Amino acid sequence: MKGEDADLVVFNAEIHILNEGNKIVEAMAIKDGRIIEFGPDRQILNKYAYKSSIDARGKEIYPGFIDSHGHLLSYAELLLSADLVGSSSQKDMIERVVNYQDVNNKKIVIGRGWDQSLWDDSSFPDNQLLNESFKDTPVCLYRIDGHSALINDAFINLLGEFQVPDGGEVLTRTDGHYSGLFIDAALMLLDPFIPKFPDAAIKEKLKEIQSELFSYGVTGVHEAGVDFEELELLDQMATTNELSLNIYAMLSPTQANLDFAKEKGIYRNKNLLVRSFKAYVDGALGSSGALLKESYHDHPNYTGLSLTSVEALSSLRDYCLSVNYQLNCHGIGDSAVARILNMCKVAYRKKPDHRFRVEHAQLVSPNDFELFNKYAVFPSVQPTHATTDQRWAASKIGQERLKGAYANKSLLNQFGMIALGTDFPVEYTNPFYTIHSAVNRRTPKNYPEKGFLSDEALTMEETLRGMTIWGAFASFQEEELGSLEKGKQATFVVLDRPINHTSSFMPNYSWLTCIEGRIVHSLE
Numbered sequence: 408m409k410g411e412d413a414d415l416v417v418f419n420a421e422i423h424i425l426n427e428g429n430k431i432v433e434a435m436a437i438k439d440g441r442i443i444e445f446g447p448d449r450q451i452l453n454k455y456a457y458k459s460s461i462d463a464r465g466k467e468i469y470p471g472f473i474d475s476h477g478h479l480l481s482y483a484e485l486l487l488s489a490d491l492v493g494s495s496s497q498k499d500m501i502e503r504v505v506n507y508q509d510v511n512n513k514k515i516v517i518g519r520g521w522d523q524s525l526w527d528d529s530s531f532p533d534n535q536l537l538n539e540s541f542k543d544t545p546v547c548l549y550r551i552d553g554h555s556a557l558i559n560d561a562f563i564n565l566l567g568e569f570q571v572p573d574g575g576e577v578l579t580r581t582d583g584h585y586s587g588l589f590i591d592a593a594l595m596l597l598d599p600f601i602p603k604f605p606d607a608a609i610k611e612k613l614k615e616i617q618s619e620l621f622s623y624g625v626t627g628v629h630e631a632g633v634d635f636e637e638l639e640l641l642d643q644m645a646t647t648n649e650l651s652l653n654i655y656a657m658l659s660p661t662q663a664n665l666d667f668a669k670e671k672g673i674y675r676n677k678n679l680l681v682r683s684f685k686a687y688v689d690g691a692l693g694s695s696g697a698l699l700k701e702s703y704h705d706h707p708n709y710t711g712l713s714l715t716s717v718e719a720l721s722s723l724r725d726y727c728l729s730v731n732y733q734l735n736c737h738g739i740g741d742s743a744v745a746r747i748l749n750m751c752k753v754a755y756r757k758k759p760d761h762r763f764r765v766e767h768a769q770l771v772s773p774n775d776f777e778l779f780n781k782y783a784v785f786p787s788v789q790p791t792h793a794t795t796d797q798r799w800a801a802s803k804i805g806q807e808r809l810k811g812a813y814a815n816k817s818l819l820n821q822f823g824m825i826a827l828g829t830d831f832p833v834e835y836t837n838p839f840y841t842i843h844s845a846v847n848r849r850t851p852k853n854y855p856e857k858g859f860l861s862d863e864a865l866t867m868e869e870t871l872r873g874m875t876i877w878g879a880f881a882s883f884q885e886e887e888l889g890s891l892e893k894g895k896q897a898t899f900v901v902l903d904r905p906i907n908h909t910s911s912f913m914p915n916y917s918w919l920t921c922i923e924g925r926i927v928h929s930l931e
């Protein structure tokens with residue numbers, strides 16, 4: 408007789424539970440959103456009286472993928488702006504803005520997603536062409552990394568007299584006029600003039616993004632930096648169950664957020680967890696804002712931009728330790744990474760399991776790698792950045808420094824875990840691109856043939872752990888998420904096709920995605 412109750416039984420599956428031994432099982436029983444038992448089909452089907460069941464048709468099941476670094480709100484804003492992602496030339500970019508404006512007729516036009524490295528002329532654009540199409544309407548076009556923007560003269564006129572803040576750059580033409588290109592901290596000058604999208608529009612887009620993530624089996628996102636209003640929006644959507652995605656929100660260190668952390672401490676509202684801050688120590692390599700120890704290869708006597716000083720970083724560290732929050736620092740250049748690692752020395756002494764993270768860690772000096780181990784600093788990287796940047800990385804840092812660049816394997820070897828993400832919308836949300844980049848070090852078009860810095864490739868198992876259990880560790884949720892073990896959340900993906908172990912890219916999707924035992928996406 409069937410004795411025990413279950414809400415759901417999943418059977419006829421190849422369940423990769425991703426526990427220590429990497430065991431594979433056929434079936435699991437789920438109750439109240441949690442896994443209560445797994446084992447062979449017959450054992451589970453016979454033992455439980457279940458309300459519903461899923462025949463997985465022999466498909467592979469993995470813990471729901473965690474994107475350890477993404478920007479939900481920036482992605483929503485991108486979807487509401489003129490979409491410049493993949494534009495093939497400056498002319499193409501401007502045409503897209505014109506088409507957008509024909510439909511939307513905005514007082515101030517915002518576009519997002521251009522990348523000059525895709526153009527025949529891959530130097531930074533200036534605004535002369537843009538001025539021809541938009542003489543009177545202010546236009547601001549953000550680069551794909553969000554670390555620079557091109558604005559037209561009508562927008563420059565809005566600014567009046569200004570001083571470039573520390574950590575920012577405003578480029579000028581040879582004739583002394585502003586070229587329209589603003590980098591990193593200089594973007595703050597533009598902020599007061601950037602129109603806000605209505606909450607309702609943002610919410611609509613967030614729901615679309617959530618569906619996109621579920622269609623790939625991504626069930627959790629570490630949102631890499633939100634201000635207080637954005638946090639409130641996510642909080643509302645968690646309350647109303649509009650967002651069922653697991654969101655681990657990192658707070659920008661604004662006064663309102665600092666106060667929030669002090670008042671609330673570790674904060675959970677259903678699937679939203681808040682217990683970390685995010686700080687930018689430098690900019691991005693593609694915008695020449697990454698802070699390097701030695702000059703840029705293509706820019707002598709220039710080492711990039713410092714966005715958070717050693718003193719400010721230390722004081723943020725102490726604040727985080729005092730409110731029991733994690734500190735996750737954007738560090739791309741070797742000098743920024745070194746600054747973060749050295750800051751962690753004190754964190755490690757006061758709290759050995761601090762799990763402070765370096766986000767990106769794209770360039771690390773040979774001597775600094777061991778500090779990840781010494782001060783227990785969690786590396787959080789985006790494998791697709793390596794394969795996207797391989798087109799131009801050497802032009803920025805030269806061949807010699809490539810040895811310590813995009814060094815996923817070396818970072819893993821130091822810390823013993825590595826959290827993987829995409830940094831969407833800078834890259835696509837597709838986790839199968841991440842797998843292909845991490846394992847084969849090639850783009851979805853399988854370039855370069857031999858793989859980019861292929862010594863730094865991860866194995867398939869390491870990659871899958873980086874997208875599941877290590878992502879859970881990186882957000883203090885390993886008791887709940889990241890593997891399919893008894894007592895943990897029944898949050899998983901049934902893949903449409905088996906994970907591809909060959910060297911060329913094969914598209915894949917989720918056949919079925921479940922969060923806490925509830926189906927949130929199904930192909931059928």
Ligand SMILES: [Zn+2]
Nearest residue numbers: 476478631830
């Ligand atoms: Zn980011």
